[in-house]
Amino acid sequence: MSERREAPVRVALLGCGTVGSEVTRRLLDDADELAARIGAPVELAGIAVRRPDKHPDLPQHLLTADAGELVESDVDVVIELIGGIDPVRGWLLTALRKGKSVVTGNKALLAEHGAELAAAASESGADLYYEAAVAGAIPLLRPLRESLAGDRITRVMGIVNGTTNFILSAMDATGASYAETLDEATRLGYAEADPSADVDGYDAASKAAILASLAFHTRVTASDVHREGIRGISASDIVAAKRLNRTVKLLAICERVVAEDGTESVSARVHPVMIPRSHQLAGVGGAFNAVYVEAEAAGQLMFYGQGAGGAPTASAVLGDFVAAARNRVAGGRGPRESAHAALPVRPMGQTPTRYHISLDVADKPGVLAQIAQVFAVHGVSIAAVRQRDKHSTASLVVVTHLAPDAALQATVSEISKLDVVREVVSVMRVEGEDS
Amino acid sequence: MSERREAPVRVALLGCGTVGSEVTRRLLDDADELAARIGAPVELAGIAVRRPDKHPDLPQHLLTADAGELVESDVDVVIELIGGIDPVRGWLLTALRKGKSVVTGNKALLAEHGAELAAAASESGADLYYEAAVAGAIPLLRPLRESLAGDRITRVMGIVNGTTNFILSAMDATGASYAETLDEATRLGYAEADPSADVDGYDAASKAAILASLAFHTRVTASDVHREGIRGISASDIVAAKRLNRTVKLLAICERVVAEDGTESVSARVHPVMIPRSHQLAGVGGAFNAVYVEAEAAGQLMFYGQGAGGAPTASAVLGDFVAAARNRVAGGRGPRESAHAALPVRPMGQTPTRYHISLDVADKPGVLAQIAQVFAVHGVSIAAVRQRDKHSTASLVVVTHLAPDAALQATVSEISKLDVVREVVSVMRVEGEDS
Numbered sequence: 111m112s113e114r115r116e117a118p119v120r121v122a123l124l125g126c127g128t129v130g131s132e133v134t135r136r137l138l139d140d141a142d143e144l145a146a147r148i149g150a151p152v153e154l155a156g157i158a159v160r161r162p163d164k165h166p167d168l169p170q171h172l173l174t175a176d177a178g179e180l181v182e183s184d185v186d187v188v189i190e191l192i193g194g195i196d197p198v199r200g201w202l203l204t205a206l207r208k209g210k211s212v213v214t215g216n217k218a219l220l221a222e223h224g225a226e227l228a229a230a231a232s233e234s235g236a237d238l239y240y241e242a243a244v245a246g247a248i249p250l251l252r253p254l255r256e257s258l259a260g261d262r263i264t265r266v267m268g269i270v271n272g273t274t275n276f277i278l279s280a281m282d283a284t285g286a287s288y289a290e291t292l293d294e295a296t297r298l299g300y301a302e303a304d305p306s307a308d309v310d311g312y313d314a315a316s317k318a319a320i321l322a323s324l325a326f327h328t329r330v331t332a333s334d335v336h337r338e339g340i341r342g343i344s345a346s347d348i349v350a351a352k353r354l355n356r357t358v359k360l361l362a363i364c365e366r367v368v369a370e371d372g373t374e375s376v377s378a379r380v381h382p383v384m385i386p387r388s389h390q391l392a393g394v395g396g397a398f399n400a401v402y403v404e405a406e407a408a409g410q411l412m413f414y415g416q417g418a419g420g421a422p423t424a425s426a427v428l429g430d431f432v433a434a435a436r437n438r439v440a441g442g443r444g445p446r447e448s449a450h451a452a453l454p455v456r457p458m459g460q461t462p463t464r465y466h467i468s469l470d471v472a473d474k475p476g477v478l479a480q481i482a483q484v485f486a487v488h489g490v491s492i493a494a495v496r497q498r499d500k501h502s503t504a505s506l507v508v509v510t511h512l513a514p515d516a517a518l519q520a521t522v523s524e525i526s527k528l529d530v531v532r533e534v535v536s537v538m539r540v541e542g543e544d545s
Numbered sequence: 546m547s548e549r550r551e552a553p554v555r556v557a558l559l560g561c562g563t564v565g566s567e568v569t570r571r572l573l574d575d576a577d578e579l580a581a582r583i584g585a586p587v588e589l590a591g592i593a594v595r596r597p598d599k600h601p602d603l604p605q606h607l608l609t610a611d612a613g614e615l616v617e618s619d620v621d622v623v624i625e626l627i628g629g630i631d632p633v634r635g636w637l638l639t640a641l642r643k644g645k646s647v648v649t650g651n652k653a654l655l656a657e658h659g660a661e662l663a664a665a666a667s668e669s670g671a672d673l674y675y676e677a678a679v680a681g682a683i684p685l686l687r688p689l690r691e692s693l694a695g696d697r698i699t700r701v702m703g704i705v706n707g708t709t710n711f712i713l714s715a716m717d718a719t720g721a722s723y724a725e726t727l728d729e730a731t732r733l734g735y736a737e738a739d740p741s742a743d744v745d746g747y748d749a750a751s752k753a754a755i756l757a758s759l760a761f762h763t764r765v766t767a768s769d770v771h772r773e774g775i776r777g778i779s780a781s782d783i784v785a786a787k788r789l790n791r792t793v794k795l796l797a798i799c800e801r802v803v804a805e806d807g808t809e810s811v812s813a814r815v816h817p818v819m820i821p822r823s824h825q826l827a828g829v830g831g832a833f834n835a836v837y838v839e840a841e842a843a844g845q846l847m848f849y850g851q852g853a854g855g856a857p858t859a860s861a862v863l864g865d866f867v868a869a870a871r872n873r874v875a876g877g878r879g880p881r882e883s884a885h886a887a888l889p890v891r892p893m894g895q896t897p898t899r900y901h902i903s904l905d906v907a908d909k910p911g912v913l914a915q916i917a918q919v920f921a922v923h924g925v926s927i928a929a930v931r932q933r934d935k936h937s938t939a940s941l942v943v944v945t946h947l948a949p950d951a952a953l954q955a956t957v958s959e960i961s962k963l964d965v966v967r968e969v970v971s972v973m974r975v976e977g978e979d980s
């Protein structure tokens with residue numbers, strides 16, 4: 111296509127770690143190709159890093175320690191790869207208010223202050239893109255926001271944290287304990303020295319908030335997301351899952367819940383789940399991410415790819431950058447955030463879930479009746495029961511139908527106090543049909 | 546978000562079959578939700594059908610038999626779901642030249658005249674979207690065009706035709722012949738009375754042309770795509786694949802091929818392929834579609850979902866419609882087509898492929914040496930050989946390394962003439978690593 115050559119699109123880069131270095135390399139090395147795709151040349155105007163003297167490999171004249179000044183300078187697009195909330199939030203608000211488009215992968219910031227950033231972008235007519243914030247290289251947010259914009263999304267469920275998926279995959283493969291496996295993951299560089307953001311589900315909860323917001327046109331923040339991590343997963347949980355031909359995954363689940371009276375709400379949660387081994391998400395191993403989307407018309411969709419790493423994340427960042435730069439050149443802008451549906455967020459206790467409960471019980475008549483009575487009292491319907499003798503105790507596995515999570519919690523709590531129950535071996539939510 | 550209410554976006558629908566009816570229903574039933582997403586109300590201005598009297602269920606005042614007049618009327622967006630090249634091509638060119646945005650799922654038209662349509666859109670500043678043309682509901686074209694716009698796509702490979710996938714899945718499951726399975730597929734409504742567009746690979750070739758054009762920023766037409774269908778697949782091919790723990794799929798494969806001197810070209814082809822059963826595409830059954838994308842930075846991605854059907858295809862159409870309508874309201878436009886790379890299309894003979902060749906040969910010494918010599922003469926390197934005695938003949942299976950397709954063809958042709966070769970049982974290209 112013959113595009114006339116335009117004034118360059120000037121870009122500022124904030125942060126230059128693993129992803130930033132890859133973004134810089136591609137901005138410089140692929141300048142001609144990017145210019146052809148954008149319709150104007152790209153000029154890297156500056157790179158803000160904490161310690162410019164620590165980056166001998168980068169073009170020295172581009173480096174600055176003053177991110178604030180770089181943002182205020184004559185740039186069109188700001189790419190932010192520093193992470194964290196402050197002081198980044200202020201810089202990005204400044205950029206957006208001045209009409210500079212922002213590309214960021216900062217999930218924590220977006221999950222807390224996404225509404226404020228979107229409003230600033232909307233007011234000035236700038237673009238705010240953040241494909242890299244969820245599921246790394248996988249094109250997921252643009253499909254949710256644009257491709258499915260004429261459909262009604264009912265569910266987004268996926269593996270969005272590579273560290274916990276690596277640990278759970280390894281526990282499933284080796285039978286080792288959580289602690290041993292975490293040590294191994296740390297040694298291999300799959301887990302941080304302080305793994306809390308990953309293993310306690312904070313990272314996945316931020317991503318769930320972003321996904322739920324886009325999918326349901328509703329502002330959902332990280333604090334709206336029910337969050338349980340994987341520290342409590344034991345080798346016996348893994349064994350219990352295997353007995354049912356299931357495996358354990360940490361899933362982010364965002365659902366549109368329709369009550370009997372037709373009123374709608376949104377549920378967003380992160381917790382370990384037993385899924386059938388035949389489920390498409392079960393085969394997603396190691397540090398890969400996969401997200402399953404259900405929409406009324408489209409039906410079931412799945413997106414799969416690398417969820418982290420310098421090059422994959424840079425791919426998402428540069429895709430957003432090209433979109434923002436094209437809009438600069440063409441004089442338009444991308445679709446805005448929309449929270450027009452403003453659905454209420456459903457508390458976890460009222461969210462319908464299904465439980466798998468594995469118990470060691472006394473091996474005598476009437477035990478099942480006694481336990482079943484507790485389920486009945488709490489209005490929880492039982493889908494399947496399996497019993498197995500084991501020395502003087504018996505092993506009892508119960509899988510429920512959907513019930514409010516609070517009713518299931520209360521049922522488990524009461525059952526654990528029964529005299530006939532020797533041990534509650536494993537309690538976990540389940541997703542997916544049994545095959 | 547507070548959007549001011551704008552003048553309505555007026556939309557014309559051309560064609561009202563399975564997909565069109567679903568689009569109409571959603572445009573009317575979900576009018577409020579669509580208006581909120583677009584920022585302006587939507588007005589369905591007219592529906593062009595061949596025989597208005599055959600559509601008693603549609604709003605009668607909207608029906609017209611004159612598509613040309615409807616396109617020329619005061620509408621902002623034209624949704625075309627008639628299919629075929631003429632007279633649709635003229636209507637869409639008229640619409641685009643008058644600055645009306647076009648949403649279409651017409652793969653045959655796009656694969657032949659995509660460049661002409663894109664040029665018309667580019668000149669008038671209108672949008673041309675066609676997510677529904679490839680892989681139904683799966684958001685695929687927008688990710689290729691936008692999400693991966695900052696990356697270098699090296700390969701797009703997928704199952705893009707549900708009919709042939711249904712037939713091959715069934716042949717694999719039952720061991721039945723192609724003819725029997727086609728009959729069954731026709732009875733069940735998975736194959737048309739005249740199945741040629743599907744089983745001879747025309748449909749997949751159109752889609753491959755569209756995918757290659759977007760992925761490689763190069764204009765590729767359907768006639769550039771090497772095309773082989775599935776009519777020649779026999780039960781013995783399926784058996785041969787099973788022996789290697791592989792299965793047979795009809796794949797559309799688009800590759801960026803880099804020659805030793807660094808020059809690049811594009812290969813686009815549709816043909817049956819043996820892939821390992823462990824490959825992600827192997828598990829895609831029935832009428833589902835799945836497309837695997839490799840990019841330099843992003844690595845491996847996969848997109849999965851329903852490839853056809855009224856509601857899934859309507860989802861893609863409506864996503865495009867919302868994008869086009871938003872651009873109307875915001876005064877911008879979506880990213881244009883770009884064929885700036887203009888890479889040459891590599892002839893099939895020069896495209897590197899790998900072959901699986903299964904032979905019945907005389908059971909005597911020296912046969913393998915004689916056959917291996919033919920491979921050597923043509924410069925084809927052998928990756929693996931398996932031999933098996935079978936009464937007075939022996940079964941010999943050869944899997945090659947990558948070689949130019951013409952060299953492989955010549956090798957097979959010469960081998961089939963050897964006295965020691967009783968029968969060429971199966972010849973098929975292979976993709977994917979052996980597990």
